[in-house]
Amino acid sequence: MKKITILDIAKELNITFSTVARALNDHPAISAATKKAVRETADRLGYRPNKVASSLRSGKTKIIGVLVPRLDVSFFSSVVHGIEGVMNENGYTILLYQSQESAKQENKGIDTFLRSRVDGIIASISLETEGTGGYGEVKERGIPLAFFDRAPQALDVPSVTIDDYRGGFMATEHLIKSGYRRIVHINGYRNIHIFNERLRGYLDALKQYGLPVDENLIVKGDFSLEFGRHCVRDLLAKGVEFDAVFTLEDFTAMGVVQELKAAGKRVPKEVGVVGFANEAFTSLVSPTVSTLDQRTVEMGEEVARLFLKLLKKGNYYSHKPEKIILEPELLIRESSSR
Template identity: 40%
Template sequence: MQKEITIYDIAAKLNISAATVSRGLKDHPRVSKATKKLIVKTADEMGYRSNSFASNLRKKQSNVIGVIVPRLNSNFMADVLAGIEKVVNNNNYNLFISQSLETMKKEASNAKAMLNNRVDGLLVSVAYDTTSFDHFEPFIKRNIPVIFFDRVFDHAMCPQIYIDNYKAAFDITNHLIKQGCKKIVHIGGNQLRNVYSERFQGYKKALEENHIEFDNSLVIINDLTSEAGAEAAGEILKMDPLPDGLFVANDICAVGCMQALKKEGINIPDDIAVAGFNNDPTATVIEPPLTTVNYKGHEMGEAAAKLMINYLLDKQDLQQTHGLILRSELIIRESSLRDKSKQ
């Protein structure tokens, strides 16, 4: 194994100073074109690679952006990460990625690791049970930007990127009502999280506007997994009379619930019209295909990363953009579409 080449080795070989080599390699205007060319050529020949540790130490920045997500193995998050990676990579930054596995404890320890590894910025979608901001305070104190996406946390110094969950939930519930639903069950997630509480509020608002009384016994809160969906189906089937509509806060859970309902002979959409949220791949595979809200993770990832990069490059004021609301769209499929002639 060869010894690593440094700028000093290059300098020695060319009989010039290391300072000039350093400047030459990064295209500094104070180095003549001829010398530059020679330096680059020699560096190449000698198999030089810049030592980022030394450079980072001196420059006090790492060109690394940290990302903390609840889980890596979720379709939505994978999309988001793909979007982030694309932007970050195009700007010569690198990504540190870790998952909180939905607990604040791990989220905090991840944040600490990111801090010690001196990320230049942090992108976060918070865990299911995060209630405190303490683990992010050290970043704020040091002026390291923290940006929240999707599952956001309110903090004056942290921009947020999300969709209008309230409106989307309102629209989709409204749609169910228009299809003739009068008794609509809502399956939601932890109300601590904006995404789930807003979806719940949107649902309530739609009921209200349509003069349907809100009934708390029609609300089921769980962890929105497929299994939880199947369990919820059990609860639904016990309701008397049966509900005629169902709005679930995510597709995975909606699909799990649909499968269980179908097994019990429930006809969708005629007995119960169903709508989900997220436009998961399974939504188009289930029969009937699931009405849902589409919001592209890839775009959200790109938006979050771009905001971060712009801040890091221009040092523009982060507080100027406090919120960034991305577009979402209602996708109506057969799971909620009733034959108008029957009504």
């Protein structure tokens, strides 16, 4: 089968080679009608552009590197879904890499993107990332960079995040208004900004409603389903009185619910539970788990649109970094409804 070229399209429409080439590249000097005719003819003839040659001519690959901590949780996969949808609509493809929460793997991902000559990077940092990590070099090279969810505080670049402080406050306030008074908060032991903000929201809610801050009710560790179970076992073994648990994410919350049930504690009558992230399973288990929705697909779409808007302006880092903060949504389900 003969490969269709730009010259074939030009002959079909009786226009010049350069007109077709510029129309396919959306050149402003070409009319909308001509662009439409060229694209329709290209589709009809089965034209497929040579992306390698195109990138060599333009210096652009139309590929965006997306670096995420992990894809085995629905939060990050949903954000990627949002990013990819917007990028594809605008003629870009994504190159995806997982750091697996490792700073070493994260740096390998950054290196892979740089060697692949991506047009920019959208990322959420790993739990091990310190300072600017490997992203400082990305900015120094002038390569466009934006963050979502977790962003290094030492690097002033565009980002889209959720209001984690507000989320922590909302979760704790809900539990207080539901009649719970001895509220445990399970957080991470690492110094991660978003987790610190959720803790700050928890503390401020207690203070606003006149409840004492008890350090015995603040537990830190390497969060996971098993850690949630461990926290409940440990609290019960120590005889610590508590009637609610707010966790920094949903897998830990699920572990808490499982261990409470194993210990014969009724959820939510005796102990209320609220997680954070709205993982897919939280609405499918029994009891369903109350949580904070982080508007994941919207977060992905917003960071992609912000990235492309700045890319189109040119001189990416000459503009003041825009930081979009989304409002979380409290989803009250069975685990905290009494």
